[in-house]
Amino acid sequence: MEGLQTVGSALLTLGLVAVAVALSLYERLDLEKEIGVAVVRSFVQLAAIGYVIDFIFGLESMGAVALLLAGMVLFAAWTSARRAGDVPRAFGVVALAVGVAVAATLGLLLALGVVPATARYLIPLGGMVIGNSMNAASLTLTRIRDDVQEQRPKVEAALALGAPSRQAASPIIKTALQRALIPLIDATKTTGIIFLPGAMVGMIIAGADPLEAVRLQIVVLYMLLGSVSIAAILVGTLSYHSFFTPSHQIRKGVSAE
């Protein structure tokens, strides 16, 4: 590692950001502040995670890797819960769903010997799993919330006929899961034709053998498909506690009243 000196040339790409800011000012989009915040935040966060990963590589300790991944899961749950605003227990639901997704997929990759048990593999792969699972979890959660509000007459009609809340909510949860998973399934289908995934692009630019890059990309794709499905399905199964009371009633916070 040469530290951040090598970042200097990367900073030249800020010229492109200047174009975006100029455009925003010219067209009065009022986005220059948002762009500024995004640029500074991404720089600081990436630099920080670079140092953290470098530090953990040095430790060569699986405990440190697990701790870092756990921290990332909690941050993901916090971000997602904030986005899902008024959903009760959103933090716990997302933390559990993303945590299980990352543990299950990385555990399987390790158990099958697909990737070696080193920080160099586990941290970036874990980061991808957590980020994607978090997005799917947020999408599923907010979609269920909106649908329970919108389709309240249907849900109430089912409950009034003696349907348990899980049964009354099942059509809503099914649609929410489809909505959350279809983008990834579609992206997986078109990979290699319409877009080249980031991890593969990065490896090829960094000088890796294209076939080795492809091998890892396949691992990444299947891992993401698995983990995102696990996270979304867990959110779907757990979240009905957020929307219904144990007496099979729609919770007050969720109702439109």
Next chain:
Amino acid sequence: MYRPKIEVRGLRYEAGGTEILAGVEALVPAEEVTAVVGPSGAGKSTLLRAINRLIEPSSGEVYLDGEPTGSLDPLELRRRVGMVFQIPALFGSSVEEAVLYGARLAGRSADPVRLLEVVGLDPSMSGCAPETLSVGQQQRVSIARALALEPEALLLDEPTSALDEAARRKVEDLVRDLNARLGLTMVFVSHDLSQVERVADRVVLLADGKRVGEWEREDFFSTAGERARRLIAGKP
């Protein structure tokens, strides 16, 4: 004196900082049709939902045959006290499936042909997709599916508000007919006093989450009818 099928005592419910039910009292005699009337926002629909525990009252109690409903399993309670809503939300790909939805969940059998006949629909409809029926017919299917659970009482939340005049009259006749033939206890929410005159044996008037009074139908129209009309029209 009548035997109350349902008894509401000091029922309170608040949501979003507003008190929707402010200590409601009401009696629903067995085998009669009790209308709940009042201006919009009086808490009529909320009262119905508290009776079958679709919402949890903050205090007070509802008794079914003298038994506090808070101690019953909510799913079992809802099978004993059915509910029909403003909008009939039917489940399943055929009328027959829609009628049997609740009964199947409860693991009970029911005869869809007989149920469709009871609500005045042609049993040959049972294979049709529910959305091909008129709204009035759909509403009668939703009554049939509530009856499939053989409820002891039926709550109707403005069941005719989405219907045209002809369909409205048919549902009103059905309510009278079910009461006469099956002796079914019913609670009928309405803001239409002429409808109440046609359907109800008894009237509970609500305003601002409180009971204004309870009358036999004739007494209601002779003593409180004008006051109720002004309340519902929003003129003090």
